[in-house]
Amino acid sequence: MNETGNKIIAFIEKNTSINGFKPCINRFEEDLAIIEKEAMPFHILRHSLCVSLIGIYLGVNFNRKKKRNVDLQLIFSGGLLHDIAKSASINGSIKERSHADYGREILEKYDRFREAEIASMHLIQHFVNFKLSNESCIVNVADKTVIHDRILSIEERFEDLKKRYPDFLPLFNFEIMKRYKEFFTKYSDENWEEYRMLLNNEIKSL
Numbered sequence: 442m443n444e445t446g447n448k449i450i451a452f453i454e455k456n457t458s459i460n461g462f463k464p465c466i467n468r469f470e471e472d473l474a475i476i477e478k479e480a481m482p483f484h485i486l487r488h489s490l491c492v493s494l495i496g497i498y499l500g501v502n503f504n505r506k507k508k509r510n511v512d513l514q515l516i517f518s519g520g521l522l523h524d525i526a527k528s529a530s531i532n533g534s535i536k537e538r539s540h541a542d543y544g545r546e547i548l549e550k551y552d553r554f555r556e557a558e559i560a561s562m563h564l565i566q567h568f569v570n571f572k573l574s575n576e577s578c579i580v581n582v583a584d585k586t587v588i589h590d591r592i593l594s595i596e597e598r599f600e601d602l603k604k605r606y607p608d609f610l611p612l613f614n615f616e617i618m619k620r621y622k623e624f625f626t627k628y629s630d631e632n633w634e635e636y637r638m639l640l641n642n643e644i645k646s647l
Contacts, residue, residue, distance in 0.1 A: 446473055448647060449490070456494055456643055459636065460501045462513050472521045475551055485527050487590035487644060493520030494640060495583035495592065502628045503579065511575045512555075519559030519580045522548060526560070539564065565602075565612045568621070582624050590644050592637045595621050 450466065457464055476486060496516040503511055525547050530540035544560035555576075561567075562577040563584050573581065586592055588601045595618060603613045 446470070449473070449486075452490070452643060452647060453494075456640060457497055457517075459639075460497055462497050462501060462517070464517050465514055468514060468518060469521075472518050475522065475525070475548075475553070479525055479547060480528065481525060482528050484589065485524050486521075487647060488587055489521050489524050490647075491587045491590055491592055491640060491644060492523060492580065492583045493517050495586055496520040496580045498633075498636060499579045499583055499625070499628045500576075502630055503575065506628065509575070511579065515555055515559070515576050516579055518553075519556045519576060520583060522553065522556045523560045523563045523580055523584065541567070565609075565617060569612070569617055578624070579628075582621055585621050586625070592641050595625060 450469065453464060453469065481489075493516070496519070497513055500511050500513045500516045503509065504513075523544065524540065526535065526540040526543035529535045529543060535543050541561050541564050545557040548554075548557035548560055558574065559577045559580050562571060562573050563581045565585075567573065568578070568581050585595050585598045588598055599613050599618045599621075603610060606613075
């Protein structure tokens with residue numbers, strides 16, 4: 442593990458312990474190996490770390506409020522790997538398909554089938570049109586609170602998406618945004634603003 446990897450592990454351990462979750466470090470190192478092998482740019486990794494941590498925050502509250510046991514380790518890894526194909530989409534090396542679909546293909550190559558499902562179902566159209574697993578739904582919603590590596594509101598994220606993806610404007614309407622907000626509000630708590638500000642400060646250390 443190089444110095445950057447060690448810094449990321451320290452960052453993760455510090456910011457997951459707040460929610461009482463202890464990630465499997467061996468699994469995390471495997472995640473990082475996939476990320477390195479697929480040449481995920483560091484700015485996308487920072488985004489994915491934020492999504493992963495917010496997913497854990499929502500997952501912990503989901504388990505507490507619903508008295509169920511969503512797989513927090515799966516949410517953690519799925520959040521880290523959900524954008525594994527994003528750089529290929531940005532540089533144009535994949536055409537006529539989404540980075541979500543290509544992300545599934547990449548992760549299945551590593552026998553990460555459950556994370557592959559999360560990657561393939563993290564776009565707004567999946568939230569609207571499909572019945573998602575609890576883990577996929579949580580990562581999908583967590584992703585809608587992060588602009589690059591800044592954790593903001595769902596309203597701000599939707600405004601950002603409107604500007605960046607005008608071809609998909611019908612998906613960024615008020616009713617869909619409302620569904621996201623309802624889910625997030627249901628599975629967040631009174632500590633959200635404090636946690637959000639903490640993560641926004643902590644991510645700067647990477």
